Amino acid sequence: MGMALMRKFIFRYLIPRIIQYLTIIFVGITVTFIIPRLAPTDPVEAQVSTMVAMGSSLDPESIEAMRTALTDLYGLSGSPVEQYFTFWGRLFRGDLGPSLDNFPTPVSSMIGQALPYTLRLLIPAVIISFIFGNVFGAMSSYYPENKALKVIEVLGQVVRSIPYYIVAIVLLVVFAYFIPIFPFSGAYPLGTRPDWSSPEFILKTIEHAVLPAATLILIGFGGWFVGMKSLTSNIISEDYVVYAETAGLRKNTILTQYIMRTAILPQLTALAMVIGTVFSGALIMEVVFGYPGIGGLAIRAIYSNDYSMIMGITIYSIIGVATAVFVMDLLYPLFDPRVRYQ
Amino acid sequence: MISIVRDLLKYDGRFRLAVIFLGGVAAMILLSYNSPYDPGKSFVVPWDLPPSQQYIFGTTSRGQDLFWWLTFAVRNSLFLGVLTAIISRVIAILVGLTAGYRGGWLDRVLMSLNDTFVVLPLLPILILLGFLLRERMSLFYLAVILGLFGWPFDARLIRSQVLSLKERSFTRTAIYSGSSGFWITIHEHLPFVLPIVFATTINNILWSIGMEVTLSILGLSDLTTPTLGTALFWANQHGALVAGIWWWIAAPALVTIVLFLGLYLFFTSINEFIDPRTRLRLIGG
Amino acid sequence: MALLSVKNLHAYYQTEVYGISRTVRAVDGVSFDLFPNEIYGVAGESSCGKTTLIKVISGSIKPPLKALEGSVNYTFGDYSVDMLRASQDELRQNVRWKEISYVMQGSMSVLNPVRRVIATFRDIVDTHEGITDKQKFLEQTRAHVNRLGLPTDVLDAYPHQLSGGMRQRVAIALATVFQPSLIIADEPTTALDVVVQRGVLQMIKEIQAISSNTVLLVTHDMAVHANVADRLMIMYAGRIAEEGPTETIFNEPLHPYTQHLIRSLPMIGERSTKVSLEGAPPNLAHPPTGCRFHPRCPYVMDVCRTEVPELVTVKERHRVACHLVKEDSL
Numbered sequence: 001m002g003m004a005l006m007r008k009f010i011f012r013y014l015i016p017r018i019i020q021y022l023t024i025i026f027v028g029i030t031v032t033f034i035i036p037r038l039a040p041t042d043p044v045e046a047q048v049s050t051m052v053a054m055g056s057s058l059d060p061e062s063i064e065a066m067r068t069a070l071t072d073l074y075g076l077s078g079s080p081v082e083q084y085f086t087f088w089g090r091l092f093r094g095d096l097g098p099s100l101d102n103f104p105t106p107v108s109s110m111i112g113q114a115l116p117y118t119l120r121l122l123i124p125a126v127i128i129s130f131i132f133g134n135v136f137g138a139m140s141s142y143y144p145e146n147k148a149l150k151v152i153e154v155l156g157q158v159v160r161s162i163p164y165y166i167v168a169i170v171l172l173v174v175f176a177y178f179i180p181i182f183p184f185s186g187a188y189p190l191g192t193r194p195d196w197s198s199p200e201f202i203l204k205t206i207e208h209a210v211l212p213a214a215t216l217i218l219i220g221f222g223g224w225f226v227g228m229k230s231l232t233s234n235i236i237s238e239d240y241v242v243y244a245e246t247a248g249l250r251k252n253t254i255l256t257q258y259i260m261r262t263a264i265l266p267q268l269t270a271l272a273m274v275i276g277t278v279f280s281g282a283l284i285m286e287v288v289f290g291y292p293g294i295g296g297l298a299i300r301a302i303y304s305n306d307y308s309m310i311m312g313i314t315i316y317s318i319i320g321v322a323t324a325v326f327v328m329d330l331l332y333p334l335f336d337p338r339v340r341y342q
Numbered sequence: 343m344i345s346i347v348r349d350l351l352k353y354d355g356r357f358r359l360a361v362i363f364l365g366g367v368a369a370m371i372l373l374s375y376n377s378p379y380d381p382g383k384s385f386v387v388p389w390d391l392p393p394s395q396q397y398i399f400g401t402t403s404r405g406q407d408l409f410w411w412l413t414f415a416v417r418n419s420l421f422l423g424v425l426t427a428i429i430s431r432v433i434a435i436l437v438g439l440t441a442g443y444r445g446g447w448l449d450r451v452l453m454s455l456n457d458t459f460v461v462l463p464l465l466p467i468l469i470l471l472g473f474l475l476r477e478r479m480s481l482f483y484l485a486v487i488l489g490l491f492g493w494p495f496d497a498r499l500i501r502s503q504v505l506s507l508k509e510r511s512f513t514r515t516a517i518y519s520g521s522s523g524f525w526i527t528i529h530e531h532l533p534f535v536l537p538i539v540f541a542t543t544i545n546n547i548l549w550s551i552g553m554e555v556t557l558s559i560l561g562l563s564d565l566t567t568p569t570l571g572t573a574l575f576w577a578n579q580h581g582a583l584v585a586g587i588w589w590w591i592a593a594p595a596l597v598t599i600v601l602f603l604g605l606y607l608f609f610t611s612i613n614e615f616i617d618p619r620t621r622l623r624l625i626g627g
Numbered sequence: 628m629a630l631l632s633v634k635n636l637h638a639y640y641q642t643e644v645y646g647i648s649r650t651v652r653a654v655d656g657v658s659f660d661l662f663p664n665e666i667y668g669v670a671g672e673s674s675c676g677k678t679t680l681i682k683v684i685s686g687s688i689k690p691p692l693k694a695l696e697g698s699v700n701y702t703f704g705d706y707s708v709d710m711l712r713a714s715q716d717e718l719r720q721n722v723r724w725k726e727i728s729y730v731m732q733g734s735m736s737v738l739n740p741v742r743r744v745i746a747t748f749r750d751i752v753d754t755h756e757g758i759t760d761k762q763k764f765l766e767q768t769r770a771h772v773n774r775l776g777l778p779t780d781v782l783d784a785y786p787h788q789l790s791g792g793m794r795q796r797v798a799i800a801l802a803t804v805f806q807p808s809l810i811i812a813d814e815p816t817t818a819l820d821v822v823v824q825r826g827v828l829q830m831i832k833e834i835q836a837i838s839s840n841t842v843l844l845v846t847h848d849m850a851v852h853a854n855v856a857d858r859l860m861i862m863y864a865g866r867i868a869e870e871g872p873t874e875t876i877f878n879e880p881l882h883p884y885t886q887h888l889i890r891s892l893p894m895i896g897e898r899s900t901k902v903s904l905e906g907a908p909p910n911l912a913h914p915p916t917g918c919r920f921h922p923r924c925p926y927v928m929d930v931c932r933t934e935v936p937e938l939v940t941v942k943e944r945h946r947v948a949c950h951l952v953k954e955d956s957l
């Protein structure tokens with residue numbers, strides 16, 4: 001890349017992406033800051049009343065002390081503007097306070113422990129469904145008469161239209177309840193200690209991951225399939241594809257090098273756009289399958305009224321998803337020469 | 343209009359299937375007005391009975407007839423979906439038309455905001471909201487909240503449509519003849535934008551019903567109102583699967599699938615009918 | 628011996644959407660021959676059936692297009708092939724690109740937008756001859772491109788980095804890698820500016836002169852035909868209106884439609900306004916009865932409305948389908 005090209009790339013591509021990245025984080029964090037302050041319930045009062053209801057016999061003085069501590073913990077002391085800056089200040093320090101359920105373990109470290117489980121499930125599932133959905137989607141518009149592809153398309157469309165949770169529960173009921181070939185719940189058998197050096201343990205975790213991963217793959221598959229099919233059915237009539245056919249190129253060459261290679265680019269952009277949605281889907285999956293990732297953490301926090309954990313999960317999710325999108329945007333030019341050599 | 347429906351019925355299997363599914367859903371909704379049971383009451387029938395002739399979908403551990411209970415659930419879920427769709431359509435049209443018509447910095451700001459909302463992981467934010475609202479959450483609130491988050495994809499779509507309309511000559515004629523921007527937007531562009539709005543409405547209904555199911559599973563929606571989501575929530579609360587009451591899970595799942603497939607097939611079939619490109623492809627134009 | 632012999636070809640688009648069937652008679656009873664070593668022009672307004680004719684004779688018939696009647700026969704030396712019956716495999720192995728190549732309409736966009744130009748050369752050569760020696764392939768391709776007066780840098784460029792004229796030249800270079808017997812050029816100069824047009828036409832002429840093959844040049848632009856074509860066919864609404872040597876057509880046009888096309892050409896120093904033809908080309912789903920030109924013809928007679936004029940030979944190699952001509956000369 002020459003200097004002029006490089007400069008053009010930085011100003012036309014890179015800087016807008018960086019601005020967008022910062023905007024997402026700014027808007028997301030601000031929304032999470034505003035929501036609790038607009039909500040009719042006061043999280044401090046809610047927390048205090050749960051603790052009182054739990055039966056702890058506290059004298060009014062210590063309740064008052066707790067109230068002050070919680071107000072401070074939630075960043076609710078001072079004017080709204082002061083609160084806003086304190087909020088960001090704590091974020092930059094990575095300090096999201098202690099979990100109220102597992103006091104005083106910091107929220108950050110609990111999320112750090114759960115995150116690998118979510119990622120181990122999410123990343124392979126996304127990659128597999130992306131690849132298969134796109135390959136089959138392109139094939140189905142290139143070979144419109146193929147019966148097997150039509151069946152796959154119908155299945156993909158059906159699964160795609162149904163809510164995540166229903167797909168998960170159907171798979172769970174069928175493959176863990178009626179035909180019990182997969183474990184019902186968890187990431188590893190109950191009572192075992194996670195030991196990543198033992199091949200037996202790893203095998204067990206894989207066995208536990210099959211159903212949740214399969215659900216994520218199935219759901220994603222239909223979306224990529226349909227998207228790719230509609231993209232390629234337009235590309236098929238593009239001049240360069242018609243030309244390649246007239247030139248008598250092999251069908252496989254046309255499909256991979258001429259059709260899929262261009263159609264995959266908008267799909268990569270779409271992948272960046274739906275990372276948030278896919279992540280949300282993974283959370284639900286973990287709830288259904290009792291998986292100890294971020295979703296599992298969230299459901300426990302909901303039941304135990306752990307406000308700081310919910311807050312932490314929301315904030316980390318926003319930052320994580322925004323960063324994933326940003327990284328994908330940065331990688332995109334590697335695939336599209338039209339961006340690389342504007 | 344009638345002839346279109348007749349043609350679709352005759353030549354599109356998906357449309358036929360959609361009509362059957364949606365017909366079933368409509369029948370359930372109508373039946374809910376004649377329900378022999380109040381869905382808010384429990385222990386009105388023997389509990390934990392499997393599906394039988396008397397109780398088609400069986401009964402729950404709370405002593406409710408699942409079939410009749412689900413007639414209310416479908417009605418409420420659909421209500422939520424339609425209300426969400428209306429709210430988010432209004433926002434999508436306003437943002438899309440404004441951004442597309444005004445252009446310039448306003449367009450850039452609106453679209454940047456738009457893309458931000460597309461990318462943000464919605465579920466954690468909704469969990470936070472639901473967590474804070476808890477008991478005060480009602481179906482109406484939920485519809486408003488979902489409506490406030492459900493517009494960005496469609497706003498972008500509408501904007502791009504307006505941009506292409508702007509290039510056409512009638513807009514220029516309208517500008518030269520001294521019409522105000524707002525008048526042009528409403529009278530000239532809206533009619534062309536409405537088909538897109540229709541197409542996206544069904545998708546949005548599906549999305550919001552799905553979201554309600556998700557939030558209910560997490561215990562974060564209005565749990566006292568029967569919906570497809572709360573049906574599953576109560577089944578989980580009572581450990582239906584562990585106790586072997588599989589129909590408590592299966593029946594709402596089945597109804598949800600029928601509703602979603604019906605709407606989805608209806609959507610794809612109509613969309614293909616409206617889409618000029620498909621028609622052109624079919625007649626080899 | 629004709630290189631290509633088309634006899635009584637009928638090619639229709641037949642579709643059925645939501646119960647409504649529709650037939651577009653895009654090519655309706657066309658017969659002509661192509662001979663080695665000539666540039667044969669096909670002229671006519673858009674949607675007169677030119678593009679469909681090309682699809683059929685290049686063997687790219689896909690539903691809803693169907694060739695219902697007639698024959699399309701090629702003779703390449705001692706190998707002959709029936710285009711309407713040959714299998715796609717046979718066409719791919721023996722005919723496509725080695726005997727018939729194609730410079731298509733809008734060929735500015737025939738290059739794969741996300742690959743370098745050389746990749747398209749590689750695909751074509753590899754499919755038809757196989758590439759065993761990569762270095763040799765590169766050298767041969769560079770030499771080929773150089774021969775046509777193109778810089779070798781274009782091979783390493785992406786299409787969006789090239790100008791329209793350069794992309795069109797690359798398309799021509801691609802069409803000539805194997806020295807085919809027939810090059811079909813469909814509107815090769817449309818959308819190019821005049822100076823670039825001249826260069827591209829010059830290139831086509833030179834290639835034809837050097838390799839003595841046949842070029843089928845399809846364009847609505849009569850000026851291009853006047854400059855390049857040896858023989859010319861005028862198509863109107865799916866049929867041949869007139870055919871003959873280019874000089875004859877321009878000097879003694881017999882069909883009123885041909886006369887109109889030639890009259891509407893801009894002449895140097897001309898100041899008078901053009902007379903435009905009333906009406907639009909007919910809808911080929913419901914073509915007019917009799918002579919299809921009759922609704923727009925300034926000399927229309929009663930017979931034109933009911934009877935289809937036959938294509939008659941008026942002079943050596945000059946054929947015309949018009950009731951006027953029939954009356955005058957027979």
